[in-house]
Amino acid sequence: MATKEIAGKTVNVTEEGYLTDPAQWTREVAQAIAAEEGITLTDAHWKVIDFLKKDFAAAGVLASMRRINKTGGIATKDLYDLFPEGPLKKAARIAGLPKPTSCV
Amino acid sequence: MKKILIIGAGTAGTMMAVHLSRKLNRKEWSITILDKDENHYYQPGYLFIPFGIYTKQDVIRKGAKYIPAGVEYLLAQADQIIAEQNRVKLKDGREIAYDILIIATGTNIHPEETQGMVENGWRENIFDIYTADGADALSKKLPGFKGGKIAIHxxxxPIKCPVAPLEIAFMIDWFFTNKGMRKDVAIxxxxxxxxxxxxxxxxxxxxxxxxxxxxNLVTDxxxxxxxxxxxxxxxxxxVDYDLLITTPTNMGDALMARSGLxxxxxxxPTDKHTLQAKAKDNIFAHLGKMSMKFVYWNILLKGIPVPGIASKMGRMGKIIPQTA
Known part of the structure; x- marks a missing residue:
């Protein structure tokens, strides 16, 4: 466990830079993490992030790309355009959620 | 008299029937298990079929053979689970009321979920190893493979048995090494x-x-x-290939969709500690991991044969003595 200075805040993160305390997440933190990934957040990005956060709060697990598509209404192809090279990993990190584990 | 209903007489359902029939007071409980297929498939054996170690016949037995005496075995298909009324409607119109329901309908492959997979070479240069038919079809394709690119995919x-794709990759390597043509095959x-x-x-x-x-490992x-x-x-x-061995999208039985579960x-969706459905406490599901524990537990302690493997035990492993 490490801490990190981001967007003027000190946050707890894993070795791979995923937030461990959801209470430390703010929209400014999200923007700063996105900048590290080379992404400027637009409304389309926020739609994904908001869905992931809402779904995580309800289900207790990170949504799969299939779920983001079928339930969140965001096409997988668009997800790749928004968060290139590993969209779920990047979107989860920006949303302050755990790294996707993909099952067993 | 209370009723336990088990849907699906595969490994998980069968093991639950065996386990429960030994533990429960039979004056208080009756157990019914139903399956839409009279055959029981020993799925771990599929891996050996493409290489001619097993045949399709080796992994198929009559399901009734493994259901203990005193457990009612029905050959029928469930049409809908009506969870709030604790009953299951069957395709043939019958209905079964239950006190506890165990869903053990398993997971199936869905190649149609991937654009082009069914249309562009399914069972011609695209094969799966998660069905007896897929493994059997691959067993007919492999011996004539003259070399080229094989993709394991x-x-x-999630998929069931996440190690199976790795196992098949290593076995493909072994198979073509044995044939003296590994240099002609890229994997x-x-x-x-x-x-x-x-x-x-x-x-x-x-x-x-x-x-x-x-x-060659291709990730993400x-x-x-x-x-x-x-x-x-x-x-x-x-990724170009001459032969694709794929694990298509895995999905649960359509019965869940029909039942809104x-x-x-x-x-x-279940409680991960108890495997009880979030929708209803008297429904249990997701016996995959749990059932494997039962499988091992049963084999180790009770000497129950695993369907299909018994004929191979002599050379594949040792018979574990009954200790219970």
Missing amino acids: VVEM DFVTPMAGAFSKPATAKVMGHLLKERGI FGTERVEYGKLVSYDKGT GDDLNYV
Whole structure:
């Protein structure tokens, strides 16, 4: 466990830079993490992030790309355009959620 | 008299029937198990079929053979679970009321979920090893393979038996090494995950083993579509192949969708500690991992034969004496 200075805040993160305390997440933190990934957040990005956060709060697990598509209404192809090279990993990190584990 | 109903007489359902029939007071409980297929398939054996070690016949037995005396076995298909009324409607119109329901309908492959997979070479140059028919079809294809590119492929997670794609990759390597033609065969291992396996420690070891055997690892490959002889990813990556051994999208039984109990993949959301459905406390599901414990427990302690493997025990392993 490490801490990190981001967007003027000190946050707890894993070795791979995923937030461990959801209470430390703010929209400014999200923007700063996105900048590290080379992404400027637009409304389309926020739609994904908001869905992931809402779904995580309800289900207790990170949504799969299939779920983001079928339930969140965001096409997988668009997800790749928004968060290139590993969209779920990047979107989860920006949303302050755990790294996707993909099952067993 | 209270009733336990088990839907699905595969490994998990059968093991639950055996286990419960021994533990429960039979004056208080009756157990019914139903399956839509009279055959029981020993699925771990599928892996050996493509290489001629097993035949399809070796992994198929009559399901009734493994259902203990005193358990009612019905050959019928469930049409709908009416959870709030604790009853199941069957396709033939009958209904069964239950006190406890165990859903053990398993997981099936869905190649039609991937654009082009069915249309562009299914069972011609695209095969699966998660069905007896798929493994059997591959067993007819492999001996005549003259060399070229083989891709071992996973479409999306989760899948049942996550090690099976790795096992088949190593067995393909072994098969063509034995034939003296390994140099004529290029093997790609194509996965949507970041490594060869989901758990980092295993991924590291497996990644090393793949490399040692000259198997090329392609990670983070999100398959968008299949063209003839080519996998195409969402971010426009491609993998060419002469032979594709794929793990298509895995989904639970459509019964869950018909009953309003399933998620996006027709799996039943459960409490991860008790395997009780979130929708209703008297419904249990997701016996996959749990059932494997029962399988081992039963074999080790009670000497119950695993369907299909008994005939191979002599040379595949040792018979464990009955100790209970």
